Amino acid sequence: MAARSVDNRKAPMPQKILVLFAHPAYRRSRSNRALRAAVEALDGVTFHDLYETYPDFAVDVDREQALLAEHDVIVCLHPFFWYSAPALVKEWLDLVLEHGWAYGHEGRQLEGKRWLQAVTVGGRQAAYSPAGHHRYTVEELLRPFEATVSLCRMTWLPPFVLHATHVADASALDDAAARFAARLSDLVAETT
Numbered sequence: 001m002a003a004r005s006v007d008n009r010k011a012p013m014p015q016k017i018l019v020l021f022a023h024p025a026y027r028r029s030r031s032n033r034a035l036r037a038a039v040e041a042l043d044g045v046t047f048h049d050l051y052e053t054y055p056d057f058a059v060d061v062d063r064e065q066a067l068l069a070e071h072d073v074i075v076c077l078h079p080f081f082w083y084s085a086p087a088l089v090k091e092w093l094d095l096v097l098e099h100g101w102a103y104g105h106e107g108r109q110l111e112g113k114r115w116l117q118a119v120t121v122g123g124r125q126a127a128y129s130p131a132g133h134h135r136y137t138v139e140e141l142l143r144p145f146e147a148t149v150s151l152c153r154m155t156w157l158p159p160f161v162l163h164a165t166h167v168a169d170a171s172a173l174d175d176a177a178a179r180f181a182a183r184l185s186d187l188v189a190e191t192t
């Protein structure tokens with residue numbers, strides 16, 4: 001009888017992505033609107049609009065922790081505000097990433113998950129350099145997020161950055177939206 005070969009390689013499991021979206025003036029948004037439209041309906045993506053859910057900043061910690069637990073990759077999508085994120089992102093971090101749950105000796109609920117910061121930035125890339133107007137790269141300015149992610153034993157992925165939003169025309173936004181959708185599709189397929 002001919003021996004049957006058994007293929008022991010497992011197909012990669014599709015990864016579940018949670019997009020935490022924060023924009024306090026979404027009605028006036030162009031860049032985040034384009035990025036949102038490109039990924040909101042993708043298979044494997046849960047899109048969670050924080051300002052829509054918590055206009056009063058009363059973040060439901062249990063609900064947010066349950067959402068985090070159900071997903072493999074967390075994407076934090078927001079406009080760059082004062083070299084950081086809109087205020088509700090900070091409130092969300094302060095409340096949801098509890099000691100003993102997200103970090104600390106017993107806090108291992110986020111261990112092994114991956115985190116992608118996705119930011120739209122008014123300034124041009126050249127201005128975000130040691131010799132440039134803003135002196136630091138966006139990646140450097142995102143270090144407090146990177147350190148937070150690392151403290152929670154998650155993996156920090158190279159950020160997605162859309163620069164020069166003030167001058168981005170429709171084709172630049174289309175381009176960025178396509179790049180963002182491709183990045184998230186790759187993450188669902190676990191190829192990045």
Ligand SMILES: Cc1cc2nc3c(=O)[nH]c(=O)nc-3n(C[C@H](O)[C@H](O)[C@H](O)COP(=O)(O)O)c2cc1C
Nearest residue numbers: 029030031032079080081082083120121122123165
């Ligand atoms: C309160 C506030 C702070 C901002 N801070 C920065 C900043 O530090 N650096 C920067 O390049 N752009 C900054 N911007 C510009 C926004 O990043 C930009 O308008 C946004 O990313 C565009 O996205 P949208 O079309 O989705 O609103 C700021 C805008 C606002 C309203």
